Amino acid sequence: MLREVAMAGMTRQSEQMFTALAPLPEGSRARIIALGRVYINFATTEPGVFRLMFTWPGDTDDDAELHSLGDSKYEFVQMEVAKCRGSDTIEDQDIEKALLAVELRARAVISDNRRGPGPMINYPLISKHCST
Numbered sequence: 001m002l003r004e005v006a007m008a009g010m011t012r013q014s015e016q017m018f019t020a021l022a023p024l025p026e027g028s029r030a031r032i033i034a035l036g037r038v039y040i041n042f043a044t045t046e047p048g049v050f051r052l053m054f055t056w057p058g059d060t061d062d063d064a065e066l067h068s069l070g071d072s073k074y075e076f077v078q079m080e081v082a083k084c085r086g087s088d089t090i091e092d093q094d095i096e097k098a099l100l101a102v103e104l105r106a107r108a109v110i111s112d113n114r115r116g117p118g119p120m121i122n123y124p125l126i127s128k129h130c131s132t
Helices: 002-021 029-045 047-054 063-084 092-111 126-128
Strands: none
Touching: 002 029, 002 047, 002 063, 029 047, 029 063
C-alpha cells in the first residue's frame, strides 16, 4: 500500500513539473527555478508522501517500477539543467547543479517564512551556468 502512495506521489509531482514548465522558454533559468519551486511546494504540502517518495527503503523486484519512475524524474531535472547551459547531453556537473537549484529554491521558501513561493530572485550560481 505504501508503495502505491509513493508511486501516486511521484506521478502527481511529475504532472506538477510539466504544468509548471509548459509556459516557460526551453533552456531558461525560469524553468530551473520552477522545478525547484515544484519540489519545495510538494514537500511542504505533502511532507509525508514526499518523505516516502525519497526515502523508500524497499529493494525488491516489486520496487523496480518506483525506482525507475524516480530515476526518470531525476534525469528529467538533470536534462533541464543541461539545456539551461545550452547542451542536450547530461554531464556530471548537471547532477550537482540540479540539486543546487532545488536547494536554492528551498532556502528562498524558508526565508519567506512559508508565506508562499517567494519572489523570483536572482540566483547567481544558476545565472552563471544558464544562458538565459
